[in-house]
Each structure stands twice: as C-alpha cells, then as structure tokens.
Amino acid sequence: MRLEPVEAPTLARRIGYPAAALAATVLVAAALAGIAGGNPLAVLGQIVDGAVGTKFARLETLNRATPLIFTGLAVAVAFRAKLWNIGAEAQLYLGAVATVLIGTQSGLPGPLVIPAMAAGAVVAGALMLLGPTLLKTKLGVDEVVTTLLLNFVVLLFVGYLLEGPMKDPMGMGWPKSPSLPKEARLPRIVEGLRLHWGFGIALICALGVWLVQAKTTLGFEMRAVGLNARAARFAGMPVNAVLAKTALISGGLAALAGFSEVAGLKGNLTADISPGFGYTGIVVAMLALLNPLGVVVSALFVAGIFVGADSMSRSAGVPSYIADILLASALLFMVLALMLSRFRVVRG
Amino acid sequence: MDITDILLSATFWAAVLRIASPLIFATMGELICERAGVLNLGIEGIMVAGAFAGWIAVYAGLPLWAGVGCAFLTGVCFGLIHGTLTVPFGLSQHVVGIGITMLASAATYFAYRVALPEVSSPPRIEAFQPTGWPILGSQTVLTWAALASVAITAWVLFRTPLGLALRAVGENPAAVEAQGLPVHGLRMGAVAVGSGLMAVGGSFLTLSAFNSFFFDMVNGRGWICIALVVFGAWMPGRALLGALLFAGFDAFQVRLQQTELGAGLPYQLFLAMPYLLSILALILMSRRAEVPGALMVPYNKGER
Numbered sequence: 271m272r273l274e275p276v277e278a279p280t281l282a283r284r285i286g287y288p289a290a291a292l293a294a295t296v297l298v299a300a301a302l303a304g305i306a307g308g309n310p311l312a313v314l315g316q317i318v319d320g321a322v323g324t325k326f327a328r329l330e331t332l333n334r335a336t337p338l339i340f341t342g343l344a345v346a347v348a349f350r351a352k353l354w355n356i357g358a359e360a361q362l363y364l365g366a367v368a369t370v371l372i373g374t375q376s377g378l379p380g381p382l383v384i385p386a387m388a389a390g391a392v393v394a395g396a397l398m399l400l401g402p403t404l405l406k407t408k409l410g411v412d413e414v415v416t417t418l419l420l421n422f423v424v425l426l427f428v429g430y431l432l433e434g435p436m437k438d439p440m441g442m443g444w445p446k447s448p449s450l451p452k453e454a455r456l457p458r459i460v461e462g463l464r465l466h467w468g469f470g471i472a473l474i475c476a477l478g479v480w481l482v483q484a485k486t487t488l489g490f491e492m493r494a495v496g497l498n499a500r501a502a503r504f505a506g507m508p509v510n511a512v513l514a515k516t517a518l519i520s521g522g523l524a525a526l527a528g529f530s531e532v533a534g535l536k537g538n539l540t541a542d543i544s545p546g547f548g549y550t551g552i553v554v555a556m557l558a559l560l561n562p563l564g565v566v567v568s569a570l571f572v573a574g575i576f577v578g579a580d581s582m583s584r585s586a587g588v589p590s591y592i593a594d595i596l597l598a599s600a601l602l603f604m605v606l607a608l609m610l611s612r613f614r615v616v617r618g
Numbered sequence: 619m620d621i622t623d624i625l626l627s628a629t630f631w632a633a634v635l636r637i638a639s640p641l642i643f644a645t646m647g648e649l650i651c652e653r654a655g656v657l658n659l660g661i662e663g664i665m666v667a668g669a670f671a672g673w674i675a676v677y678a679g680l681p682l683w684a685g686v687g688c689a690f691l692t693g694v695c696f697g698l699i700h701g702t703l704t705v706p707f708g709l710s711q712h713v714v715g716i717g718i719t720m721l722a723s724a725a726t727y728f729a730y731r732v733a734l735p736e737v738s739s740p741p742r743i744e745a746f747q748p749t750g751w752p753i754l755g756s757q758t759v760l761t762w763a764a765l766a767s768v769a770i771t772a773w774v775l776f777r778t779p780l781g782l783a784l785r786a787v788g789e790n791p792a793a794v795e796a797q798g799l800p801v802h803g804l805r806m807g808a809v810a811v812g813s814g815l816m817a818v819g820g821s822f823l824t825l826s827a828f829n830s831f832f833f834d835m836v837n838g839r840g841w842i843c844i845a846l847v848v849f850g851a852w853m854p855g856r857a858l859l860g861a862l863l864f865a866g867f868d869a870f871q872v873r874l875q876q877t878e879l880g881a882g883l884p885y886q887l888f889l890a891m892p893y894l895l896s897i898l899a900l901i902l903m904s905r906r907a908e909v910p911g912a913l914m915v916p917y918n919k920g921e922r
Contacts, residue, residue, distance in 0.1 A: 271802075272919040305732065306728075405900075409901060409904040411901055415848075418838075419893040419896055591728040594727070595724040595725055598718075605713055
C-alpha cells in the first residue's frame with residue numbers, strides 16, 4: 271500500500287475520521303469495562319456522571335484540567351516546532367520547587383510574592399528545557415531521550431530536597447515542604463467555590479500562546495522550523511535561536527503547572543504533586559491538534575476522563591487505569607485519523 | 619570495604635551480569651528496530667508489559683520458558699501496533715512510540731488489577747534459578763540467553779542476506795524497493811521481533827531478578843536502552859559493552875553507598891547516576907555516532 275495526498279479534503283473527511291477515532295475510543299472503553307466484569311453502558315455512564323454530574327464533580331474536573339492546560343500548551347508549543355519536549359514532568363517539578371522557595375524564603379511583601387513565584391517557576395522550567403535543547407542544536411543529542419531521562423533525575427532531586435534542605439520541620443517526618451504563607455496562595459476565582467486562579471492564568475496563557483503563534487514573527491518562525499528546518503535555515507531563519515526560544519516558552523509553561531498546583535491547590539510541595547501531568551500533556555496537545563485554544567478543550571476532556579474514571583472505579587470496581595488506556599488509545603487513534611483525513615490509502 | 623574490595627568481589631561481577639541482562643535483551647530489540655529505520659519509543663511500556671506477561675503466565679501455572687514465550691508474544695503484539703502505525707501509515711515515530719509506552723503500561727496495570735483485585739503485595743513465583751555451571755554459575759540461564767541474543771543479532775544483521783536487507787531498509791529503502799524486496803514487510807518484521815526482545819528483557823525482571831511483579835519496576839530502563847543503542851553506535855557488540863559498563867557502574871554505586879564515602883552523600887544522587895550516565899554517554903557519542911540514514915524517515919512508494 272501507499273499513501274496519496276488528498277488535494278482538497280472535504281469537510282466530511284476532515285471531521286469524519288477524528289469522529290471515528292473518538293467513537294473507536296469509546297468502543298475500547300466499553301470492551302475494557304466488559305473485560306473487568308462491569309456493564310459497559312453503566313460504566314460509561316458513571317464516567318460521564320463522575321466527571322460532570324454534580325457541581326463538585328465539575329469543579330474537580332476544572333481543577334484537574336488546570337495543570338493539564340499548562341503542560342498541554344508546553345507540549346503544543348514545542349511539538350509545533352518539532353522540538354520533542356517529553357520533559358514537562360521535570361519542568362513542572364522544578365517550577366514547583368522554585369515556587370515554594372520564593373514563597374517561603376523571599377520575605378517579599380504580599381502583592382509581590384505571587385508574581386515573583388510565577389516568574390521564578392518560569393525561569394526554572396525554561397532553563398530546564400534549554401539544556402537539552404542546546405545539546406540538540408549544538409551536538410545533535412536527541413532531546414527525546416535526554417528530556418525523558420531528566421524526568422527521573424529531577425524527581426530524585428525533588429525527593430532529596432524534601433528529605434533534606436527543604437523538609438518541613440513541622441511535617442512530623444513526612445517528606446514535604448513547609449506550607450506557603452497565606453499571601454502566597456492563589457485566591458479562589460469565586461469565593462466559596464473550590465477553584466483557584468491557576469485556572470484563570472491557564473486560560474490567559476492559552477490565549478497568549480495563540481496570539482504568539484498566530485500574530486508574531488516568532489510564531490511564524492516556530493511553525494516554519496517545525497515544517498521543514500532545512501528550508502527554514504535556507505530561507506535565512508536562525509533555526510537554533512528559534513528552537514531555543516521555543517524551549518524557553520515551553521519549559522516555562524510546563525513549570526507554571528507546578529506553580530499553579532502548589533500555590534493554588536496544595537499549598538506545599540510533595541513528591542507526588544503530579545501523577546504524570548507532564549506525560550498526559552502530550553495526549554492533551556495531540557488531541558488538540560497542537561492548537562493552543564484547542565488545548566483548553568482537550569484538557570477539560572482529558573481531566574473529565576480521569577475524574578470520571580476515579581469516581582466510576584470506586585462504585586463499579588473497574589480499575590481506574592481504564593482512563594490511561596483510553597487516553598493512550600485516543601492519542602493513537604487520533605494521529606491515525608488526522609493522517610487519513612489528509613491522505614488516501616492506495617493499493618500497490 | 620573500600621573500592622578495590624568492591625571491584626575484586628565475585629558478587630560484584632555477578633551483579634553486573636544480572637543488572638545488564640534485561641538491558642541487553644531490550645537494547646538488542648531497539649537496535650534491530652533502529653537498524654531497520656524505526657525508532658521504537660514504545661520500549662519502556664513494552665518492557666512493563668513483558669515483565670507482567672511473563673510473570674502472570676508462570677503464576678497461572680505455565681512453565682518458565684512458556685512465560686518467556688508469552689512475554690515475547692506480548693511484545694510482538696505491541697510491536698505490530700507500533701509498526702502498523704509508523705511503517706505503512708508513516709505516522710510520527712515519536713508520538714506513536716510515546717503512545718505505545720502509555721498504552722502498554724496502562725494496559726498492564728489494568729490487567730494486573732483485573733487479575734488480582736484484592737492483592738496488596740504481589741505474589742512471588744518460582745523463578746529461574748542459578749545454573750551452578752562452572753562459568754557464571756550464579757547466573758540464571760536467561761543471562762546466557764541475553765548474551766546469545768547479542769551474538770545472534772550480530773550474526774543475522776551482518777552475516778545473512780536478511781540482515782543485509784534489514785540494514786539497507788534503514789539506510790536507503792528506495793534501493794531495497796528497487797531490488798524487489800518488501801520495504802514495509804522488512805520494517806514491520808524488525809519492529810515486531812525487536813519489540814518481542816524488549817518484552818523478554820522486561821520479563822527477566824520478573825522471571826529471574828525480582829520473582830514478582832510490581833508497578834514501576836522497569837523504572838526508566840527502556841529509555842536507558844535507547845541511550846545504549848546510540849552509545850553502541852548501532853553495533854550489537856559495542857552496545858553489549860555499553861550495557862556491561864553501565865551495569866558495572868550501577869552495581870558499583872549500590873556498593874559504594876554502603877562505604878563511608880557513600881554514606882555521607884544523599885542516596886538519591888546514587889539513584890540518579892544511571893540516568894545522568896546515560897545522558898553523558900549520549901553527549902560523548904554525539905559527534906561520532908553513525909545514525910542509520912533512514913532512521914525516523916517513513917517510506918512511501920513513489921515519493922522521493
């Protein structure tokens with residue numbers, strides 16, 4: 271078989287295949303629920319219900335979506351320029367470390383401390399990705415492997431900090447950092463509702479990334495480098511500089527996920543603040559077709575699946591890992607669907 | 619105990635081979651995939667799936683070698699998914715590979731929970747025992763199989779027409795097509811068999827090292843194997859050397875932690891060493907690495 275480009279894909283073709291991908295994911299979910307001994311329809315219903323059925327569930331989904339918007343944006347920005355940042359997890363954790371350090375140690379007055387924490391997180395995450403990116407551009411070291419390996423290193427580093435220099439002396443021996451003072455906590459968007467301003471910042475970031483990509487020279491250069499780095503270089507673009515800037519933005523965005531989780535949700539740092547938000551960001555970004563505004567929608571969708579599966583698992587007894595399988599299948603089905611909407615399979 | 623005592627002890631060298639064995643299998647698997655032009659980032663998840671498949675088969679009462687076979691077949695299945703998406707459909711090998719790792723690990727954990735819903739600590743199995751042979755007697759027969767996999771991989775790749783075709787398909791697929799050989803078939807086969815080997819590498823952990831399955835037991839070994847392939851410059855023998863060096867360092871750091879020098883340092887530093895060392899190896903080899911010419915380049919007939 272071979273693939274033939276479809277010159278002008280019809281709307282049906284462009285929508286039909288992604289819709290089929292989602293339908294296939296639902297079928298996988300139903301099959302898995304059956305395998306685990308549940309009633310497929312009931313399990314699917316419970317996932318949806320657990321994600322959006324009650325006010326509490328909806329707020330929980332929004333809270334869970336917040337870090338995913340940040341990591342999804344980080345991945346979307348990087349992948350658009352074909353910078354394979356698989357290290358959002360590490361950048362998130364370093365952002366969280368910077369947030370706690372500044373929040374508890376700087377002694378800045380109230381209104382300054384939150385911006386300082388955010389800025390510190392961005393710098394930490396940006397530098398974290400700049401290293402592997404320079405190794406790629408200067409020495410040709412594949413950034414996929416280095417960013418992946420650094421995730422493990424950073425997690426161990428955080429573990430060391432939490433058992434050593436950053437350990438909370440009042441923590442009864444638990445490896446956690448001291449709590450942020452009240453003025454260093456992100457306020458809630460609506461008083462009384464468990465949703466903090468991290469979500470608002472995430473939406474602003476999505477809009478900002480969209481503006482950069484759609485309206486600025488840098489956005490154009492990032493796209494050009496992603497489409498064809500050699501052609502971009504031939505056209506006189508500073509490809510390495512573009513990649514470095516992409517890395518700073520991407521790493522900074524991922525670090526904001528750590529900032530938002532610590533300053534908005536948890537109030538302190540533990541080694542388990544991220545159950546893989548950095549990796550899930552890849553799924554979020556791909557489902558959004560790397561579109562920054564789409565990232566918001568897909569982060570809500572992905573968060574809903576996680577929250578819904580958690581709640582379903584408690585009542586129906588189907589393991590909550592079903593959510594991870596669904597997301598991985600959705601990712602694979604979706605990349606296939608996108609290809610099929612632009613190419614035709616021809617025999618011979 | 620000081621450093622020379624460590625290096626002269628027999629248990630140290632036994633540990634080196636034990637640590638290296640899963641890496642050797644999986645590194646050979648990745649090397650075969652990459653030689654044929656396909657980067658397989660599914661390796662980490664495929665090792666998780668292999669570790670589980672081998673263990674659950676033996677736990678269910680099958681003989682040990684059947685466990686290894688189940689692991690291999692599980693790897694082949696995930697390899698076929700990876701291959702179908704990346705070879706004929708030519709999708710991004712990065713995205714698909716990460717997707718396969720997510721899928722294989724999640725499916726494994728799901729299957730584990732479905733199979734053993736109420737278990738808090740995973741049951742142990744009767745695993746491969748040391749052979750007691752005059753050479754390397756403290757090793758299990760799977761370690762010998764790992765060493766054999768290097769010889770077989772090298773022999774097939776460099777001494778057989780099939781190996782020539784596989785290497786050619788990773789260098790210049792159009793030339794292979796011109797010879798009338800099936801480019802997609804060769805690549806699919808390489809990914810399937812390579813993934814099978816990765817899964818066998820994973821099963822070494824459950825069938826020969828820890829005798830039980832637990833979450834996160836692969837713990838980045840797959841990513842390290844990707845670094846080892848680069849370190850080995852895509853040559854089986856050199857990759858073996860890399861795996862042994864790496865395992866040697868790993869075995870050394872565990873023992874160093876117990877010395878006075880090591881006790882003063884945070885243990886996380888030692889645990890981070892394997893990953894840092896892999897990155898260092900990548901940096902050192904970056905200038906001289908001979909990357910297969912068509913690595914990560916999908917082949918579509920009639921396209922130049």
